Amino acid sequence: MKFTDTSEKGFQKLIVKELTSNSGYVESISNNFNREFCLNTQQLFSFIEQTQPQKYEILKRKGERAFLVRLDEKLRKLGVIEVLRKRS
Template sequence: MNTTDLKEKNFEADIERYLITEGGYIKGNQDTYDKERAIDMPVLISFIEKTQPKQWKRYVTKYGAKAEKQLYRVFQDDVSRYGLIYVLRKGISDVGINIRFCYFAPASMLNDELVANYDANILTVTRQFAYSKLNKNTIDMVLSLNGIPVVALELKNQITGQNVEDSKRQWCTDRDPKEPLFHFNNRILAYFGVDLYEVALTTELKKEKTFFINSVQNNF
């Protein structure tokens, strides 16, 4: 590894360390990530089993060994129809069984069950995220919610001669919007370009037509 690569890896490591120690994240593992479906179903099912054991038991009783496949089918059908944001908010209903894919922060801390379910969300940070079956491209960092990738970051470092503009070019030229991970409102909901002083954000990859919002951090 050359000096430039090392400095960029250090930037990655610093962000990862902060998310794990301060943000409630754990380190991601791509061993069970399905590149074709752009989801980690074992992690998602682990979350469901912990937060909705009765519903999942009924689901397995109904579908048996096909429960995981059926869950993904209904999940993806609703995502394709309504968008990921809607499905994260509302969950799905199948044969009268309602299943949620995440829990948002409760309005108060008075309901122990809601608090416990919110705390049970599995937040993962994965560096050098390999996402495609067609190539060996990786994204510097991906944040996932219960096995569902929702945020992606390309990191640059002025010390190595690059900045946020290089991140933006990378999103526009090196990432194919046809990849399942990049379909609009299908998986990744926010794409960030980040350097030591500036952040750029887009919600949809459209090659050269991709539109970014930039924010400068002057007191970094």
């Protein structure tokens, strides 16, 4: 007889497995979370590098920290939705 984990933790694992295996999500590791900026900077920079390689090169030249500081300022001032809508 096969054991089925019906606990909340088991359900969470099932959801994560489904999302990462079949829906293109990437699981975040808590050690990669930057507390100062409240996000996973490794995933952020990986995403930018994959989707906007020219912009990523500019970002690297100017400095990742400078980008994070500016992003943080924009998020605090405008909010997430407005920042995602605009390209400034």
